[in-house]
Amino acid sequence: MLVLSRRVGESVVIGDSVTVTVLDVRGDVVRIGIDAPRSVSVNRAELLAELESSNKAAASPADETVSALAEQLRGRR
Numbered sequence: 001m002l003v004l005s006r007r008v009g010e011s012v013v014i015g016d017s018v019t020v021t022v023l024d025v026r027g028d029v030v031r032i033g034i035d036a037p038r039s040v041s042v043n044r045a046e047l048l049a050e051l052e053s054s055n056k057a058a059a060s061p062a063d064e065t066v067s068a069l070a071e072q073l074r075g076r077r
Contacts, residue, residue: 007022
């Protein structure tokens with residue numbers, strides 16, 4: 001991991017098309033601006049982790065859900 005120190009108004013350029021600029025620092029909160037082409041996805045890490053977790057939960061139904069579905073299918077015969 002590259003660790004840099006930047007002041008308000010200073011930027012970091014990533015590749016040829018992404019610029020990250022420090023906009024404001026208040027206590028332990030840093031506001032940044034990200035200038036990137038629309039083709040580059042920019043997401044907060046905690047949202048990606050939450051999305052991954054909910055996708056796994058949706059893809060793997062609980063055992064009781066599978067059992068209930070099996071019972072319903074047996075009842076249709």
